[in-house]
Amino acid sequence: MQLLIFFIAVLLCMLLTPIARVTALRLNIIDSPNTKLKTHKAPVPYLGGVAIFAAIGISMALFMVDSNIFLNSQQRGLLFSTLIILVVGLIDDIKGIRPVIKLSLQLFAAYIAWFHGISFMLFDQWYLNMAITLIWIAAMSNAINLIDIMDGLAAGVAGICALFVALLLHLSGDLFSSTLMFVLAGSCLAFLIFNFKPARIYMGDTGSLLLGFLLACTVAQWASGQQSGQHLIVPILILGVPLFELFFVSILRMKAGKSPLMGSQDHFALRLIRMGFSVKRTVLLTYACSVAFGAIAFLALFFHRFTYVLVALTLTVVFFLARRLSQVK
Template structure:
């Protein structure tokens, strides 16, 4: 009942707030304008979808906390403050287009605040190294979701599916609060998909993609402390798509002599379109692979099999996919 209530509440709230966000964006002309060679959409589309996701997650989580009388740990207040920083950063970037160094700097500040509040990866036992690992995980995943937000419904769908599988593992491990947050993310993103799936009526913008990546990263830090059966690799497997995209794009850009943070059309989704897949089929194919990653993770988790075997299998599969896609010529790749 807890799972259904969390998913349904955030889902309905997202259905309510997204049209409101769309109307506000249209009224104040907060649009993603198709005016550069990096833009792959042809119609100016409203932003602010990220704000509707954030508000839905916040209200849904608060409602479920009071409904089920869940104890609120101090760490949640620090997390909320960090999320406000990320939301402000993403919103500002959507309007004014900040420089990469500025964005990274504020993400590091938010991640450092989260660490101070108690959101920590304690993988090595060495505090200095664990601080670096925590900040790297949070900042990298925030930008990873930002990278895959290049096609209608892609980032929101991947966030919804991966968050759902991650929430099941959190709840099974007794991590109720993070399980609740991930369920709220899943429900809000599923609701947002009604308006974001191709052809999209509204985009989440950096406000949404950075927020989703940041909150998912923070909500999964506790998983790294479970070393039995190598459970610490579970979030890496389930979040394999945004992580793969980050590594894939970075390697291709470095190979081409381009800084990893410089925008290009090297994205795996655009390469699939170039191979002949439609936008919808590309996004659905990505969803199915995301479900595959989540399902195989659950199978290994509940069977208590060494998860490292699963990790190595997925790594081989993604490496092969990356090698094949790297051969695709992405010149003049477009999608509507």
């Protein structure tokens, strides 16, 4: 059934994305290259995130009807908080929102999710679990948003991450969440048909915040059901590319005396371009890194003896790559 729902999500996103593109053009919801941070040459319509959301929503509704599943408290909380994120992203794409306000609304949506039971269970104190859950969800939402700076980059990486997370959840027996991740992956892969270079539509903050939020929430659900804190390493590795970007950009901006919330051209992908890589090669290389992170995560999951060795080797490689990229002006 999950395989069928996956392909339904792919088909729906393929059908809905052109509709979203036409709608965005008619409503003039476009991304114009009117600042130095935007490198595309011609205006590109937004609302790709709305198509992704619709494909995910319809696919999950069909799955629930077929499986005779009713939303529990956690799932209702996830739905409500996801709608908040969707609205925040949509307003930001249309009118723009100040970074501090946008972050506050993301934390509010994360709180709604936590209040309904989506939470890490690392500490005995509820407020510590709440704090780390809110920080994690907001961080991951913005991590996907940060890598959405190049045709096909965010959608492809999010789709790869979702496939690995779906496998994790499937192995743990969480049918609803694993199906959600398969559906998210299918929607992202279908969206790439229109978003890979040269992009005919962007997902915008509507899509990037949505994808990051759903990935973060499902990872928190998976981790809360694990008995060993060692398993936290697995989802962190799976989401290694967006998390690398988050820390890489934040550290460089703070070293330069800038706010991590303010945009700048210090993304790792843009630095690869300045090193001589083409856009397509940069995107494909990032995909390969995301697959490698996922593969290492599953090695760590099944071969516990080598977990810390794998992590140490991975961190060593990441450190040297970060150092090399940071030297690119």
